[in-house]
Amino acid sequence: MADSDKNYFDPKVLAGIANLALRARWVVEGLLSGVHKSRAKGFSVEFEEHREYSPGDEIRRIDWKALGKFDRYMIKEYEDETNLRAYLLVDGSASMNYASDGISKFDYACTLTTSLAYLILKQQDAAGVVTFSNKVESFIPPRSKRDYLLQIIHALESHGPGGETNVAKILEELAGQIRRRGLIVLISDLLDEPELIVKGLRQFRFKGNDVIVFHLLDQAEIDLPFDGNILFEDLEAANLQVIADPRAIRATYKEVVQEFIGNMRKQCHDSAIDYQLISTATPLDRALASYLSWRG
Amino acid sequence: MSVFFLYPLFLFGLAAASLPVLIHLLNRRRLKRIRFPAVRFILLSQKRISRSYRLRHWLLLALRTLAVICLALLLANPIFQTGAGLFAGGGPVSLVVVLDNSLSMTWSGDGNGFKQAKEAASLLIGGLNDGDRAAVIATNISGKDAFRLKGQKDVLAKEIAGIEIADGTANLAAALSKAYELLNQPAGQKEIRIITDMALTGWDQFSVAALKQADPSIPLKVIRIGRNQQPLNGAVKEIRLGGQGVGVNLPLQIDATVANFGATEIKELLVQLSIDGQNKEQKLATIPAKGETSLTFQTRIGQAGPHAGRITLKKDGLAGNPAAHFALDAQDKLRVLLVDGDPQTSLVQSETFFLSRALNPSGERDASLFLPTVVLPDGLNTANLDNYQVVMLANLAALPDGFVTRLQNFLRQGGGLLIFTGDKFQADSYNQKLGAALPAQLRDKKTGPEPGGEKIDKIDFAHPALQSLADTILQESIKSVRVWGYQRAAGKPLIALANGEPLLLEQKVGAGKVMLLTTGADRDWSDLPVKTVFLPLIQSLTQYLAGGKRGNLDAGIVVGAVKELSFPATFVGRNLRVTKPDKQNIEVAITGAKERAAATVDDNDQAGIYRLSLPAGGDKDSGAPQIYAVNAPFLESRLDQLSAAELAAKLKPIRTEVLDLAALKEGGKRVDLALPLLGMLIATLLLEGWLGQRF
Numbered sequence: 001m002a003d004s005d006k007n008y009f010d011p012k013v014l015a016g017i018a019n020l021a022l023r024a025r026w027v028v029e030g031l032l033s034g035v036h037k038s039r040a041k042g043f044s045v046e047f048e049e050h051r052e053y054s055p056g057d058e059i060r061r062i063d064w065k066a067l068g069k070f071d072r073y074m075i076k077e078y079e080d081e082t083n084l085r086a087y088l089l090v091d092g093s094a095s096m097n098y099a100s101d102g103i104s105k106f107d108y109a110c111t112l113t114t115s116l117a118y119l120i121l122k123q124q125d126a127a128g129v130v131t132f133s134n135k136v137e138s139f140i141p142p143r144s145k146r147d148y149l150l151q152i153i154h155a156l157e158s159h160g161p162g163g164e165t166n167v168a169k170i171l172e173e174l175a176g177q178i179r180r181r182g183l184i185v186l187i188s189d190l191l192d193e194p195e196l197i198v199k200g201l202r203q204f205r206f207k208g209n210d211v212i213v214f215h216l217l218d219q220a221e222i223d224l225p226f227d228g229n230i231l232f233e234d235l236e237a238a239n240l241q242v243i244a245d246p247r248a249i250r251a252t253y254k255e256v257v258q259e260f261i262g263n264m265r266k267q268c269h270d271s272a273i274d275y276q277l278i279s280t281a282t283p284l285d286r287a288l289a290s291y292l293s294w295r296g
Numbered sequence: 297m298s299v300f301f302l303y304p305l306f307l308f309g310l311a312a313a314s315l316p317v318l319i320h321l322l323n324r325r326r327l328k329r330i331r332f333p334a335v336r337f338i339l340l341s342q343k344r345i346s347r348s349y350r351l352r353h354w355l356l357l358a359l360r361t362l363a364v365i366c367l368a369l370l371l372a373n374p375i376f377q378t379g380a381g382l383f384a385g386g387g388p389v390s391l392v393v394v395l396d397n398s399l400s401m402t403w404s405g406d407g408n409g410f411k412q413a414k415e416a417a418s419l420l421i422g423g424l425n426d427g428d429r430a431a432v433i434a435t436n437i438s439g440k441d442a443f444r445l446k447g448q449k450d451v452l453a454k455e456i457a458g459i460e461i462a463d464g465t466a467n468l469a470a471a472l473s474k475a476y477e478l479l480n481q482p483a484g485q486k487e488i489r490i491i492t493d494m495a496l497t498g499w500d501q502f503s504v505a506a507l508k509q510a511d512p513s514i515p516l517k518v519i520r521i522g523r524n525q526q527p528l529n530g531a532v533k534e535i536r537l538g539g540q541g542v543g544v545n546l547p548l549q550i551d552a553t554v555a556n557f558g559a560t561e562i563k564e565l566l567v568q569l570s571i572d573g574q575n576k577e578q579k580l581a582t583i584p585a586k587g588e589t590s591l592t593f594q595t596r597i598g599q600a601g602p603h604a605g606r607i608t609l610k611k612d613g614l615a616g617n618p619a620a621h622f623a624l625d626a627q628d629k630l631r632v633l634l635v636d637g638d639p640q641t642s643l644v645q646s647e648t649f650f651l652s653r654a655l656n657p658s659g660e661r662d663a664s665l666f667l668p669t670v671v672l673p674d675g676l677n678t679a680n681l682d683n684y685q686v687v688m689l690a691n692l693a694a695l696p697d698g699f700v701t702r703l704q705n706f707l708r709q710g711g712g713l714l715i716f717t718g719d720k721f722q723a724d725s726y727n728q729k730l731g732a733a734l735p736a737q738l739r740d741k742k743t744g745p746e747p748g749g750e751k752i753d754k755i756d757f758a759h760p761a762l763q764s765l766a767d768t769i770l771q772e773s774i775k776s777v778r779v780w781g782y783q784r785a786a787g788k789p790l791i792a793l794a795n796g797e798p799l800l801l802e803q804k805v806g807a808g809k810v811m812l813l814t815t816g817a818d819r820d821w822s823d824l825p826v827k828t829v830f831l832p833l834i835q836s837l838t839q840y841l842a843g844g845k846r847g848n849l850d851a852g853i854v855v856g857a858v859k860e861l862s863f864p865a866t867f868v869g870r871n872l873r874v875t876k877p878d879k880q881n882i883e884v885a886i887t888g889a890k891e892r893a894a895a896t897v898d899d900n901d902q903a904g905i906y907r908l909s910l911p912a913g914g915d916k917d918s919g920a921p922q923i924y925a926v927n928a929p930f931l932e933s934r935l936d937q938l939s940a941a942e943l944a945a946k947l948k949p950i951r952t953e954v955l956d957l958a959a960l961k962e963g964g965k966r967v968d969l970a971l972p973l974l975g976m977l978i979a980t981l982l983l984e985g986w987l988g989q990r991f
Contacts, residue, residue: 094333095333095334096333098331098332098333105333189333191333191334191336218333220332221333221334221337224338226328226330228328229326229328230327230328230329230330231327231328231329231330232330232331232332232335233329233330233331233332234332234333234335234336235332236333237335240335240339241335242335242338242342244338244341244342248345248349248352248353249338249342249345249349252341252344252345253337255341256337256340256344257334257337260337
């Protein structure tokens with residue numbers, strides 16, 4: 001890639017672009033220049049499910065065959081058939097609001113999510129977004145409409161980071177709601193119990209979903225680059241604070257963090273889940289490249 | 297074993313040892329706050345490294361503190377010392393040796409204490425190196441003694457050899473003050489050594505507050521002269537006169553109290569009384585442990601004047617002052633001329649019967665201090681008044697012309713006259729012939745029946761002649777007296793009747809005195825002669841009229857005390873020669889003080905008898921003492937010792953170490969700790985640097 005293109009993915013440069021849509025286009029267009037087109041396979045209409053008739057539904061949509069079978073009026077619902085249905089799960093907990101230098105983890109996650117959605121929609125696949133903290137903050141089901149990106153962006157922008165993380169619980173909850181197979185992309189700092197997170201992701205795998213985990217960390221969370229005696233206050237748990245001399249504990253801290261990352265990576269690998277560690281200091285192309293490599 | 301510092305001021309630098317801790321605390325207070333998402337990882341890291349992290353943290357803090365302490369100590373230059381040796385190096389030493397030469401040192405060290413103390417002093421002086429200086433101060437120091445630090449060992453050795461046991465108590469405060477004064481000048485290393493038996497008496501009187509100057513930073517070591525045995529320990533506590541006065545050839549009773557300081561009973565202690573070097577009497581005494589016994593000696597003195605007395609204790613192995621000195625002033629008999637103005641064939645009825653019995657109750661020649669001679673009025677013209685000290689006129693009608701002149705000469709030369717009135721007494725004759733010598737102008741006689749007699753109302757007990765009547769029994773006796781016949785007179789009375797009329801009056805004539813009793817000397821006008829008070833009253837008046845001399849015993853003053861002497865005013869401007877017990881003479885100036893002359897002898901540094909040579913032309917009967925006694929302090933014989941802890945407490949805040957003599961003989965070792973401290977400082981800094989890098 002030419003040197004001039006590097007700026008497309010530099011998080012600091014991206015942080016200067018307020019418009020998320022513009023930011024995503026900047027990234028994706030930069031990435032796709034020179035890359036072959038995706039395998040778009042066209043559209044079709046496919047039965048999705050029955051639901052009970054309710055007043056206001058069009059009479060013509062009643063499935064008369066089902067009346068004999070269920071002895072009730074049922075409406076036949078259809079879904080547009082696409083190559084791919086992608087759920088982009090974005091961690092919106094307070095810990096994602098951390099930014100040691102320029103862009104916060106949440107902003108990075110939003111940019112990444114938007115870029116991915118842009119890319120997916122551009123390929124005429126369906127993309128949906130779920131933002132969550134310890135509960136689901138917004139749920140935008142996957143659609144393949146070209147102008148759907150605006151709704152996704154609106155969902156991301158309308159909920160700032162806040163609240164505690166409970167990734168495992170959210171995954172369990174979403175696994176019950178998402179019935180059709182597709183691609184599950186989790187973008188989070190995963191500051192939760194690794195076993196529970198992976199257990200939640202495995203449920204998607206069992207249902208035939210492909211799962212990609214973008215483990216988003218600030219570089220300061222990896223290196224602990226501070227000096228002097230510091231009172232560290234947790235971003236989520238208000239009463240969790242500790243005085244430490246980073247110089248004295250840095251080596252051990254790095255070991256602990258790497259153990260955590262290694263543990264996550266191993267558990268994902270064992271469950272056939274794609275895992276990608278991303279530092280907010282890393283250019284966005286690495287994340288997108290990871291996605292594209294998955295798309296083959 | 298001790299540690300001291302050459303430059304102790306640098307020890308204030310130890311306060312800087314708190315700096316690392318303060319910096320640590322300040323850093324804790326200046327915390328940066330950071331909101332951070334991965335606090336759980338920090339907690340986990342701390343938990344994982346908690347023990348080693350904290351250990352290293354505290355180790356670093358301890359090393360930094362240790363480095364500051366090492367630096368401060370290094371600058372103060374500590375010296376480690378074992379035993380009592382002096383510096384082997386490290387600059388010249390200024391040493392002051394205080395040598396206890398108080399009397400108690402005689403019996404310390406099982407009898408060799410003072411010899412051992414001198415050997416210890418010599419040992420210390422012998423240990424001096426070139427450039428070192430020293431002074432030796434004995435504890436019987438006086439303000440006049442001059443001392444200086446000197447480096448000549450031979451001179452110092454001679455000074456030590458010349459110090460002898462003093463009879464007094466150690467003046468430790470003066471000796472130590474002098475030591476600090478000598479060391480109050482720049483010197484490399486300063487030292488004080490006190491060689492003492494730590495006797496309770498000397499140290500009891502010591503107080504740090506009494507030091508004129510002191511420097512607690514100067515190392516002070518006490519070298520104790522101990523003892524292995526517990527000897528018998530006693531001394532004469534008190535000597536006092538048992539009877540009334542000391543008269544020539546009269547029975548003399550001397551009481552002595554002997555104390556036992558020890559925990560063992562003293563049996564068969566020989567106690568001797570000697571006067572003027574002659575053994576007069578001796579007794580065997582047993583004194584209970586920690587108790588005392590009183591002994592009474594009876595003797596006589598054949599000659600008037602001063603006598604040197606001594607009580608001596610004799611017992612093998614007895615520790616304590618064995619001799620106590622005292623001075624006796626024996627009074628010759630007072631010769632009294634009684635003139636009987638109304639003689640009778642019966643002695644009992646004569647006017648002077650009661651007077652002669654009051655002055656000599658037994659009638660025997662050597663039984664009383666007074667020697668009365670009775671004459672009739674006819675014998676007055678032939679009587680030689682120079683043979684008498686006092687003349688008493690009892691109911692003498694009129695004064696013969698030739699007698700009056702001799703009587704007035706007698707009075708001017710210091711004689712005494714006591715006049716009694718009576719029915720024969722002619723007041724006009726006395727008024728006319730004695731005139732101003734009479735205490736009061738006499739008026740008429742007043743007589744009445746015995747039952748209506750006047751009581752005595754007022755008595756001037758402050759008057760020297762009447763002081764002895766202040767006793768309760770005598771007061772009751774004199775107030776029971778009835779006077780029904782008396783000669784009225786005007787004047788200020790010493791004794792007055794209830795109606796205000798004088799009973800006793802006084803008048804001074806030249807050096808002599810005249811007293812007038814306005815009633816009679818027999819029972820014709822009063823019942824005074826048959827009252828208890830009559831004998832002491834007459835004897836007291838006679839002694840007063842004779843100049844107050846009755847003889848006495850002076851138990852003396854303690855060594856070091858000042859003796860004040862009083863003389864007639866004519867002695868002012870002359871010199872008094874004092875011969876000390878060692879026959880050395882000193883001259884003391886006699887100065888004026890009110891109506892008398894006075895001299896002060898302050899050089900009483902030896903126990904014994906001090907003899908005074910009065911100035912030429914002086915009157916030996918002037919009342920001035922001719923000898924006086926000086927004794928060692930009684931408690932100096934007590935051999936109880938202070939403990940090392942008690943001594944250290946007494947000398948606080950001066951840092952004191954008590955060493956036994958053996959420790960001094962074994963010598964000692966001194967090590968300059970500067971080099972090891974420097975090594976420790978460097979090692980500490982290196983270790984701190986290495987540990988700091990590892991964080």
